[in-house]
Amino acid sequence: MIERMHTGTRMSKIVKHNGVVYLCGQVGAGETVAEQTRDCLSRVDALLQEAGSSREKILQAIIWLADMDDFAEMNEVWDAWVPEGHAPARACGEARLARDTLRVEIIVTAAI
Template identity: 55%
Template sequence: MSIDRLRPGPRMSQAVVHGDTVYLAGQVADQAKGGSVSDQTKEILEAIDRLLAEAGSDKTKIVSATIYLADIATFAEMNAVWDGWVPAGHTPARATVEARLAAPAYTVEIACIAARD
């Protein structure tokens, strides 16, 4: 079974497709500086939509998501955006944790796994 790497870089690929499973790298906002948790979450979810489409999937097929917040106190703010994005009846298994992210400007990072069938 082949492994396809989408948008590969020297350290990681943005997505890896193996069979009918799509693994997305943790996504962060490109415009992180000065953006609120809501703004960063919206940008990340748009990036996830694009990557999943490129891999032949979509958000209704996400089976698992892990959300990292720089400050767990922003949980409700992030959820307000997430809840408006995830389709009813297609909510994935999900974990949300507080973590120190790669740069202080990042307030949210989201990684997910989706099916293609």
């Protein structure tokens, strides 16, 4: 069974299937990449909780940065957020994001 939550015309914010939760890409508010990353991860936390999961159960994270020069600043926030011993498989790359003001987008897959 597939369960979709917060479904619109284009996407669902949460999709659950076979004990796995898939989140749509999350972006955050703020001027700096650190502010946007913190806000984005707060949104991830809320969606994971709603789906019956948590950051300790993240299997994979895909991170898109508008500029790889922001890699170290984003990683400072990320490293403080990920629980010790629970680092997921992760990829990070540079991409043109949906709006010019966005500097980071994070996509998460987690176990329930």
